[in-house]
Amino acid sequence: MSEEIFLDHINNILKSSSHDRNLHEIYDQRKEELDLSDSQIANVLQIDYNTLKRILRKEAKKIDYFLLLKLSHFLKIEPNELANIYHQDDTHKVSELGSVSKRTYLVENFDLKSLKSIGFIDSINDFESIENRILEYFGLDRLSDYDRLMTGVMFSNSNQKPQEKMRTFWIKSCYAMFEKIHNPNEYDRNSLKELIPKIRPYTKDLKKGFKIVIQALYNAGVTVIYQPYLKNTQVRGGTFIVNGKPCIVITNYQKRYPTIWFALIHELHHVLYDLDDIKRNNTFHLTGEERSELFLLQEDKADEFAREILFSDDKMKYVEPMINNKHIVESQAEKYNVHPSIIYVFYQWDHQDENPNIWGAFNDLIPDSDEAVNDLNLIPWEKETIEQGVKELKSKIQTFN
Numbered sequence: 307m308s309e310e311i312f313l314d315h316i317n318n319i320l321k322s323s324s325h326d327r328n329l330h331e332i333y334d335q336r337k338e339e340l341d342l343s344d345s346q347i348a349n350v351l352q353i354d355y356n357t358l359k360r361i362l363r364k365e366a367k368k369i370d371y372f373l374l375l376k377l378s379h380f381l382k383i384e385p386n387e388l389a390n391i392y393h394q395d396d397t398h399k400v401s402e403l404g405s406v407s408k409r410t411y412l413v414e415n416f417d418l419k420s421l422k423s424i425g426f427i428d429s430i431n432d433f434e435s436i437e438n439r440i441l442e443y444f445g446l447d448r449l450s451d452y453d454r455l456m457t458g459v460m461f462s463n464s465n466q467k468p469q470e471k472m473r474t475f476w477i478k479s480c481y482a483m484f485e486k487i488h489n490p491n492e493y494d495r496n497s498l499k500e501l502i503p504k505i506r507p508y509t510k511d512l513k514k515g516f517k518i519v520i521q522a523l524y525n526a527g528v529t530v531i532y533q534p535y536l537k538n539t540q541v542r543g544g545t546f547i548v549n550g551k552p553c554i555v556i557t558n559y560q561k562r563y564p565t566i567w568f569a570l571i572h573e574l575h576h577v578l579y580d581l582d583d584i585k586r587n588n589t590f591h592l593t594g595e596e597r598s599e600l601f602l603l604q605e606d607k608a609d610e611f612a613r614e615i616l617f618s619d620d621k622m623k624y625v626e627p628m629i630n631n632k633h634i635v636e637s638q639a640e641k642y643n644v645h646p647s648i649i650y651v652f653y654q655w656d657h658q659d660e661n662p663n664i665w666g667a668f669n670d671l672i673p674d675s676d677e678a679v680n681d682l683n684l685i686p687w688e689k690e691t692i693e694q695g696v697k698e699l700k701s702k703i704q705t706f707n
Contacts, residue, residue, distance in 0.1 A: 417468040426687040484548035493527030507643040543569040544592040545576040552577040564651040575608040
């Protein structure tokens with residue numbers, strides 16, 4: 307019996323004032339059907355006749371689980387159903403069973419320790435509070451509705467590792483935000499193609515450039531949000547399809563300014579060329595995690611596309627021999643309308659195999675991403691509800707509307 311069906315069954319029992327099934331009636335029907343006496347049935351069940359009578363009169367204080375299995379097999383009903391029928395008048399036990407079911411659902415589907423570490427919940431043991439927090443945050447009526455978030459997308463609910471549970475939580479949070487933002491602008495692929503080459507100059511504006519580009523993309527029907535990255539992963543970004551429109555999430559992976567621009571244009575390549583594949587596979591695609599390759603999306607081409615838009619290989623070949631000359635790098639950056647830190651990061655990327663320590667170079671010349679995304683760095687799980695976070699974000703990305 308699935309968790310959702312089981313929860314529904316428990317709720318129905320709790321709400322019902324009269325019950326359709328009675329243990330004695332089920333027993334008598336089976337007895338008549340097989341034309342057996344009580345003593346014969348006790349013999350079939352290999353139990354004492356008096357024990358059988360106490361069970362039927364609900365006078366037995368405890369029922370051995372193996373006995374429950376034997377009786378359910380004889381009566382041709384599921385053990386869970388038999389237990390519910392036996393205890394249907396004991397609302398305390400039924401309520402306790404429903405409580406255990408909910409708690410089991412919570413520990414199976416959520417990494418409570420990680421949720422506490424990010425400040426989403428205050429305690430890993432206050433299950434009533436945890437349930438209410440999840441329901442309020444996602445705007446759900448009941449826990450089983452969590453399964454229905456992102457209709458049509460399959461998430462494994464069995465034997466998930468903590469990392470998988472947090473990944474699912476993160477993805478559903480992003481998806482719910484996109485749904486509630488509900489970008490009213492129509493997506494126009496040709497308009498996006500014209501917009502992308504105009505992005506590079508905005509990298510020079512450390513404070514406002516990223517926000518301005520996100521606003522422009524929003525007007526072009528592409529919604530972009532900035533989210534904290536998944537703990538213990540290397541997810542740089544992701545492309546979703548929500549309400550039939552492309553949506554992008556950029557993370558603070560590495561917390562470096564050039565990385566957010568590279569991730570954004572990488573995802574825009576997926577929007578331009580991979581939407582059909584993404585829709586066919588899962589309605590979302592995350593860049594940076596190992597499973598990315600399972601969907602056969604062309605990550606290398608997306609990387610090449612981002613390089614070409616920001617600072618092409620031909621330009622890098624010219625500046626590489628003079629990479630330690632700050633004046634030359636800055637003059638080339640000015641010539642091609644790009645922030646110089648992007649040149650340094652591309653150099654690091656190109657030479658990481660021959661020099662593993664290259665990532666420690668030029669640190670003082672590569673700013674972090676904090677200032678660029680300060681106005682957009684909305685952490686949804688710090689809000690009471692996703693709806694509340696969305697209202698704040700929309701007031702910023704709709705500035706040009």
